[in-house]
Amino acid sequence: MRLSTNSIYSMSMRSILNQQSKVADVGQQLATGKKIVTPADDPRAAAQALVVSQASAVNDQFTASRSAARNSLSAEEAELNQVTSALQAATPLLVQAGNGTLSDADRNSIATQLEGVYAQLLGSANAQDGNGRYLFSGFDGDTQPFVEEAGGVIYKGDQGRQELQVDASRFMAVNDTGTAVFASVTDSAQYVGTADAGNAGTGVFTSLNVANASAPDHGDNFEVRFTENGGQTTYTVSNATTGDTVVAEQPFVEGEAIALGESMQVSLKGVPADGDNFVFARGRAEDNNVLDTIAGVIDGLRQGTETPARDAALKNTLNSAHRKLSNSLDNVLTVRASLGSRMNELDTLDTVGENRSLNYETTRSQLEDLDYVSAISEYSLAQVALQFSQQTFTDIQKLSMFDIV
Amino acid sequence: MSNLFGIGLSGLGAAQTGLSTTSNNISNVNTAGYSRQTTSLSTTLAGSGQGGVRVTGVERQYQQYLTSQLNDAKSSSSALDTHLGQISQINNLLGDSEAGLAPLMQQFFAGLQTLAASPADPAARESMLGDANNMSAQFRAFSEYLGDMQESVASQMGGAVDQINNYAAQIANLNTQIVQTEAKTGQTPNNLLDQRDSLVSAMGELVDVKVSVQDGNSYQVTVAGQPMVDANGAKSLKLVNSSDDPTRKAVAFETGGGRLRELSEDSIRGGTLGGLLAFSSDSLEPAQQRLDQLAHTLAARVNEVHQSGKDLKGNDGQAFFGVASPASYGDADNLGTATLNAQFVDGESADVRASDYEIAYRGDSNQYEVTRLSDGDKQVFDGGDMPLTFGGMTVDVDGAPQDGDSFRLKPLARAAASFEVEIKNTSLIAAGQADGGTGDNRNALALAGLQSESSVDGDTSFNSSYARLVSDIGNKTRSLQVNSSAQERLTSELETAQQSVSGVNLDEERVNLLYYQQMYQANARVIETAASLFDSLLGIRA
Numbered sequence: 028m029r030l031s032t033n034s035i036y037s038m039s040m041r042s043i044l045n046q047q048s049k050v051a052d053v054g055q056q057l058a059t060g061k062k063i064v065t066p067a068d069d070p071r072a073a074a075q076a077l078v079v080s081q082a083s084a085v086n087d088q089f090t091a092s093r094s095a096a097r098n099s100l101s102a103e104e105a106e107l108n109q110v111t112s113a114l115q116a117a118t119p120l121l122v123q124a125g126n127g128t129l130s131d132a133d134r135n136s137i138a139t140q141l142e143g144v145y146a147q148l149l150g151s152a153n154a155q156d157g158n159g160r161y162l163f164s165g166f167d168g169d170t171q172p173f174v175e176e177a178g179g180v181i182y183k184g185d186q187g188r189q190e191l192q193v194d195a196s197r198f199m200a201v202n203d204t205g206t207a208v209f210a211s212v213t214d215s216a217q218y219v220g221t222a223d224a225g226n227a228g229t230g231v232f233t234s235l236n237v238a239n240a241s242a243p244d245h246g247d248n249f250e251v252r253f254t255e256n257g258g259q260t261t262y263t264v265s266n267a268t269t270g271d272t273v274v275a276e277q278p279f280v281e282g283e284a285i286a287l288g289e290s291m292q293v294s295l296k297g298v299p300a301d302g303d304n305f306v307f308a309r310g311r312a313e314d315n316n317v318l319d320t321i322a323g324v325i326d327g328l329r330q331g332t333e334t335p336a337r338d339a340a341l342k343n344t345l346n347s348a349h350r351k352l353s354n355s356l357d358n359v360l361t362v363r364a365s366l367g368s369r370m371n372e373l374d375t376l377d378t379v380g381e382n383r384s385l386n387y388e389t390t391r392s393q394l395e396d397l398d399y400v401s402a403i404s405e406y407s408l409a410q411v412a413l414q415f416s417q418q419t420f421t422d423i424q425k426l427s428m429f430d431i432v
Numbered sequence: 433m434s435n436l437f438g439i440g441l442s443g444l445g446a447a448q449t450g451l452s453t454t455s456n457n458i459s460n461v462n463t464a465g466y467s468r469q470t471t472s473l474s475t476t477l478a479g480s481g482q483g484g485v486r487v488t489g490v491e492r493q494y495q496q497y498l499t500s501q502l503n504d505a506k507s508s509s510s511a512l513d514t515h516l517g518q519i520s521q522i523n524n525l526l527g528d529s530e531a532g533l534a535p536l537m538q539q540f541f542a543g544l545q546t547l548a549a550s551p552a553d554p555a556a557r558e559s560m561l562g563d564a565n566n567m568s569a570q571f572r573a574f575s576e577y578l579g580d581m582q583e584s585v586a587s588q589m590g591g592a593v594d595q596i597n598n599y600a601a602q603i604a605n606l607n608t609q610i611v612q613t614e615a616k617t618g619q620t621p622n623n624l625l626d627q628r629d630s631l632v633s634a635m636g637e638l639v640d641v642k643v644s645v646q647d648g649n650s651y652q653v654t655v656a657g658q659p660m661v662d663a664n665g666a667k668s669l670k671l672v673n674s675s676d677d678p679t680r681k682a683v684a685f686e687t688g689g690g691r692l693r694e695l696s697e698d699s700i701r702g703g704t705l706g707g708l709l710a711f712s713s714d715s716l717e718p719a720q721q722r723l724d725q726l727a728h729t730l731a732a733r734v735n736e737v738h739q740s741g742k743d744l745k746g747n748d749g750q751a752f753f754g755v756a757s758p759a760s761y762g763d764a765d766n767l768g769t770a771t772l773n774a775q776f777v778d779g780e781s782a783d784v785r786a787s788d789y790e791i792a793y794r795g796d797s798n799q800y801e802v803t804r805l806s807d808g809d810k811q812v813f814d815g816g817d818m819p820l821t822f823g824g825m826t827v828d829v830d831g832a833p834q835d836g837d838s839f840r841l842k843p844l845a846r847a848a849a850s851f852e853v854e855i856k857n858t859s860l861i862a863a864g865q866a867d868g869g870t871g872d873n874r875n876a877l878a879l880a881g882l883q884s885e886s887s888v889d890g891d892t893s894f895n896s897s898y899a900r901l902v903s904d905i906g907n908k909t910r911s912l913q914v915n916s917s918a919q920e921r922l923t924s925e926l927e928t929a930q931q932s933v934s935g936v937n938l939d940e941e942r943v944n945l946l947y948y949q950q951m952y953q954a955n956a957r958v959i960e961t962a963a964s965l966f967d968s969l970l971g972i973r974a
Contacts, residue, residue, distance in 0.1 A: 031468075031935020032461055034928045041924060065527035066906025067520075067913060074903035077534050081895040084538035085883065088545045095549035158553060166869025168552060187869050191549055192877055195884075202871075428942035 039420040046413035053406045062397045072394045079394065083387035085195075090380050092191045093373045099189075099201040100373075103162055104366050106154045107208065107359055113147045114356045117321060120144070121352065124328060125345045131331050138328040145321045149173060149180070152209050152318065163205035172205040173318065180318040182206055194376050199369060203362055210316040212309075213361050216354040218291060219314045220307045222343035228253070228300030229339040232346060235293045235307060238286065244269075245290035248308035253279065255301035262299075264288070267306065297339055305343075314347075317355040324348045435482050436962035442484030443955030446473050449487045450948035457936045458945075465630030467492045467934040469622055492622040498930040499629060500643065503636040505923040507702030510637040512916040514707025516909070518585065519715045523909040525577065526902050533574060533898050536567040537730075537883075544880035547863055552744065552870035557858035568753065568851045571727050575848035578720050585708050585716065586681045590671045592638045592705045593683060596660075597668040599635040600653065603628060604666035607650040611663075614649065640702025656699035658685040669695075675764035676790070677840040680712075715908055718786070721806075722901040724844035725786035727851045729888045729897075731755045732781035734879060741862030741875030749862025749875070756850045758825060758843040768793075768834035774827045774841055782890030783824035788842045791820075791827070795835025 055064055066073035123129075124137045152173045155161050160168030164184030172184040182205050190198040220232045230253070239245070247268035254261050254276070264274035266288055273288045279299065284292045287307055295305075308314065323344060332338040450471045460466040469490050476484045526532060543556075543563035550556045606628040613621040628651060635641050635653070642654040646663055653661035660667055667686055674682040675694060683700060684692040697713055700706045731753035738752040760772035772791070776784065787806030794801065798815035802822055811822055819826040825843060855861060864872030888897040 028928075029932045029940075030928070030937065031931040032938045033935050034931045038924075038928070063527075065520075065523045065909070066902050067523045067909035068906075070903040070906030070910055073526075073906050074899040077899040077902060078896060080534060081538055081883075084535075084542065088542045088880075091542070092545050092549055095546075158550070160552065160871065164871075166864065166866070166872040168871040185869055187866070187872055189551075189871050189873050190877065191873075192545060192880065198877065428939040432942070432946065 035423060039416070039423060042416045043413065043420060046409060046416050049409040050406070050413055053402060053409055056397050056402055057399070057406060060397050060399075061395050062402075063395050069394075076391055076394045079387050079391045083384060083391065086380055086383050086387065089192065089194050090377070090384075093193045093376060093380070096191045096193050096199055096201045097370060097373050099156075100366050100370050102154075102156055103203065104363065104370070106151045106162060107363050107366070110148060110151045110208070110359050111356070111363070113144050113151070114317070114352060114359065117141060117144045117352055118349075118356075121324065121345055121349050124324070125342065134328045134331070138325045141321055141325050141328070145318065145325065148209075148318055148321065149175075152205055162202065163208055165202070165204045173209070179322065180316060182210060193373060194380070197372075197376070199372070203366075208359060208362050209318060209355075211358050212315050212354045213358050214310075216310050216357065217350050218307050218309050219311075219347055219350045219354065220293065220305055220343070221314070221347050222340065223304045223306070224340075226300070226303040226305075226340065226343075227336055228303045229297035229335045230295045230299030230303055230305070231297050231339045231342045232293050232295050232305055232307075234284075235291065235346075235350070237290065238292045239290050242289035244273075244288040246309055247288060247290075248306065248311070249273070249287040249291065250304060250306050251285060251287070251293070252304040253299035253301065255299075260299060260301075267308070297335075300336075314351055315355070315358075317352065320348050320351045320355070435484075436965070437959060438482055439484040440955045440958035440962060442476065442486065443958065444952060446471070446485045446487050447948045447952035447955060449490070450944065450951065453490050454941050454944040454948060458938065458941045461936045461938060461941075465626050465633065466936070467494045467622070467626055467629075468936045469493065489620075490622065492620065492625060493934050494625070494629075495930070495933050496645070498926070498933060499633075502923070502926040502930045503633050503643075504640070504702070505919065505926050506633065507636040507640045507706075509916070509919045509923045510704055511640075511702045511707035511710065512912060512919050514704045515711045515715070516912040516916050518581065518708070518711040519905065519909050519912060521581065522578070522715070522719060522905050525574075526905055532902075533567075533570055533726075534895060536563075536570045537894055537898070539563045540567045541880055541883040544876055544883075547861070548873040548876035548880055551863035551873040551876055554858060557744075557861050557863075560861065561853065561855065561858055564752070564853045564855075568853050571723070571848045571851040575720070575723060575727075575851075578716060578723065579849065581716060582712070582720075585712050586671070589681055589683070589705060589708050592703070592708065593669045593671050596635060596638050596655070596705070597666075599631050599638070600660045600666040600668065603631050603635070603651060603653060604661045606631065607661070607663060611648045611650055636703060638703040639700060639705040656683075656685070656695045658693070658695070676761075676838060677788070677842075678761055678764070679842070679845070683709075715905070718806075719901060719905060720848075721786035721788075721844055722897070722904070724847035725784060726888060726894060726897045726901070727848035728755065728776075728784055728844050729781045730894055731847070731851060732776065732778075732784075733882050733885070733887045736779060736781075737875065737878050737882060738862050740865070741878070742864045742866060742872070743862045744859040744864075744870055750860060751854050754850060754852045754854050756846040758841060759845040760827075760839055760841045763838045763840070766834070766837040766839075768837045769831040770829050770833035770837060770839075771831055772827055772839050772841060773830055774825050774843065776825055776843075777821070780824040782887060784843060785823055785889065786844065787823075788840060789823065791839040791841055793829075793833040793835065793837045793839075795833075800829075 056062055063069050063073050063076065120137050120141055124134060152163055153161060153171055154163070161170065161172050161184065164170050164172035166187030166189065167185045170183050172182055173180050174183050184205050186204050186206065188200040188204065189202050190200050193199045218235055220235050222230070222232070244266060247266050250265050250267045252263050252265070254263070260279040261276045262274070262279045262285065263272060263276050264285065264287055265272045274286060279295070281296060281298065282294055284294050286292050291307060293307060327341045327344040330337060330341070332341055453469050453471045457468045469492055472488050472491050473485050474488050476482050476486045540563045543560035547556045547560045606624055610621055610624050610628065613624065632641060632643055632651065632653065639655055644652045646652050648663070650663045651661060652659065652663070655669070658667070667688065670684045670686055670692060671681055672684045672692060672694065674680040682694050682697070683705065684694045687693050697709050700709055732755055734753055735751045735755065738749040741749040743749055755776065758774035758776065760774055762771060770793070785804060785806065787804050790803040790805055792801045800813045800815060800820055802811045802813065802820065803809070804823070813820045819828040823843060827841065863876040864870070865874040866872055884893060886893055888894060892900065
């Protein structure tokens with residue numbers, strides 16, 4: 028075909044420009060280290076990279092949430108560790124207080140020691156985090172959860188449990204309410220016997236034992252009521268849960284076992300007065316506040332043992348408190364076990380999260396990052412091609428008839 | 433014998449013309465639009481008794497069909513290049529993954545998770561509000577960038593229209609000159625023809641033109657089916673606001689007497705103007721609508737969840753983000769007085785599509801026909817059953833429409849541009865769900881959960897919706913790059929073909945130069961021979 032001089036020049040020029048832009052493109056990839064400089068370079072990979080980057084960012088968020096969760100749980104665990112020690116310190120004091128040879132002064136001294144334990148427990152129950160928010164008041168972190176009022180310690184917080192999203196489908200509670208820690212018992216709590224505050228006799232309950240744990244009435248509350256009629260003391264046992272009378276009026280024999288339905292039995296020392304009554308119950312709210320329990324003991328110790336009835340009341344208080352404290356300790360340990368397993372779960376999730384993070388990074392790199400080896404060889408190739416285009420141009424433009432004739 | 437002088441002289445003249453034509457070719461080797469010329473010779477008329485050569489003309493080497501093909505190819509190439517040049521600006525903007533919307537949306541949701549960890553902490557609240565402000569500012573900036581491009585496209589279209597009018601006037605002027613010159617001299621004015629073809633080619637780079645040659649060698653130039661130039665002169669184009677959507681620009685043809693006929697976008701495909709129109713309607717508007725849809729859905733969903741929560745003081749949550757109402761326009765040719773009043777329906781943001789709607793009223797059946805412009809989906813509503821409910825909106829018609837009236841509804845017209853955080857005070861962030869309890873983080877968790885919710889179109893998360901925008905622009909840019917370079921190759925091949933007919937080859941001209949030089953010398957020798965013959969005769973007599 029006939030070629031015009033302009034065509035010859037512009038063809039050479041076009042080829043040089045094309046090669047130049049190829050060199051520049053690969054050069055830009057090498058400079059940025061990315062094979063996708065703009066979305067047009069690989070639209071599918073560019074969109075995929077965005078999706079991966081979000082997945083990775085979300086994964087990082089969960090890591091941050093886990094760290095926040097771990098902080099909260101650790102703060103709670105530290106407090107509950109204190110609470111455990113305090114409860115463990117209180118138990119021997121109760122045993123000691125039950126010793127019949129103690130003087131009033133001795134009992135006062137124990138009361139003083141228990142007051143120390145009480146203060147420590149109250150302090151822990153009202154513990155605050157670094158931001159001044161109460162640990163055990165539910166959602167209501169601005170409100171002091173436990174306040175001493177006439178008649179005992181009242182819980183002022185709410186029952187909110189703050190959850191954090193620690194993984195894609197895992198919302199983890201990062202607090203426990205004051206109620207759950209200080210005023211609850213576990214499902215397997217022991218029976219607690221309570222002598223009525225108005226009891227006038229010297230009856231002291233002992234040996235509150237399980238007769239048959241699988242009996243259908245196990246877990247029901249029982250009430251034992253004494254009647255004195257012409258020097259004859261009798262008792263009646265009723266199931267307070269169902270309202271049935273389980274043992275109709277029976278003569279009372281000191282130290283002999285009284286059947287509380289089919290599941291429990293108890294025996295009493297001393298002589299109950301007419302109208303005295305005892306309640307044997309499990310998991311009642313009023314039994315569960317550990318602060319009230321200790322306050323009750325201190326109160327009893329301070330009141331002294333001038334009369335046999337007082338003495339019996341103190342013994343009953345101590346018996347009740349022993350069981351209650353043991354129940355509370357079990358409860359706190361259960362909460363701590365749950366904390367521990369939540370913290371373990373966080374560790375597991377961290378490991379999973381790190382693996383995931385690595386996977387995302389690998390995927391992102393495969394999508395976006397440049398393969399330097401192939402890019403450099405492409406770069407060299409493009410450079411050689413450019414040099415040849417330039418060489419060809421110089422050669423062609425030398426060929427002119429005007430130079431010859 | 434005396435005619436030997438005449439023959440030699442005619443040869444000298446022809447050689448001179450040949451030399452001059454060749455020189456003209458050489459001097460115009462770099463002149464754009466120049467068609468090489470050749471000298472055509474023939475013997476003097478038979479039967480005149482004279483011998484010798486005669487210049488029958490200086491012919492312009494030109495093939496109408498090659499030039500037309502080249503013009504068409506250049507026009508397409510120019511349209512693709514223009515579109516590519518514009519969309520590349522968006523493509524490059526999206527290329528910077530650190531500066532895009534995605535990291536700021538991620539930051540916003542990370543801020544919500546942090547808020548969930550310490551819902552009463554003023555620092556967490558402040559930082560979450562900061563994240564929200566950053567994100568909304570980036571939405572506005574992105575929207576503004578696209579808005580600026582729209583303005584720039586409109587002004588480039590205006591420039592192109594002015595130039596087209598200018599070229600049309602010049603072509604009309606040359607038409608007249610060419611016809612007159614031919615009539616006067618009987619010669620074809622080659623340079624004027626070259627000039628006129630150059631103008632047609634330049635005009636073709638602005639808009640696709642069709643050329644036909646009328647009697648008397650004058651060009652009739654048609655643009656989008658409208659006669660821009662004919663033997664009687666030139667008409668002009670004008671950039672106007674589209675009658676069915678005043679926010680858009682349209683090209684209108686001035687039919688005379690100041691009357692305008694709006695040209696459909698489909699009729700203009702080539703040249704800068706076609707490229708700008710294609711960019712505007714195929715790339716820019718869909719990108720704007722996607723972005724607006726993302727902004728709207730994000731705002732609406734966050735507001736819904738936020739309003740179901742309680743703030744730090746236990747009050748009901750307020751709207752977190754501002755949400756713009758849909759915009760609507762009546763067609764400029766409407767006869768009735770009706771206007772539309774469209775509102776979004778709370779809780780139906782998943783139905784809001786990235787599209788405008790055309791609503792046409794049929795008076796005979798009292799029906800409204802609603803067309804979703806993105807995919808042509810049609811719905812018909814009974815006029816007695818107000819409001820019209822579609823696409824997550826309710827639309828009331830105020831005033832009386834007349835048969836044939838139509839309206840343009842732009843639901844998302846200002847969503848990203850007006851994407852603002854309405855909550856100014858950190859205590860108004862509704863992190864909780866119940867009264868009191870400043871540690872209540874349930875609503876913060878619910879808000880954070882929106883990140884993985886398929887909210888946009890009811891089936892796409894916010895991030896994936898943005899990813900779709902990115903891949904959409906990436907795909908379009910990529911395919912334009914491929915098409916543009918293919919078209920460029922085609923154009924250069926056609927250019928080579930056209931140049932093979934019309935272009936100057938210097939080697940060829942060098943040969944021609946030698947050829948005519950030798951012809952001149954040979955003819956001079958003929959005259960010399962004739963003279964010596966005369967001398968011989970005169971010598972006999974003496």
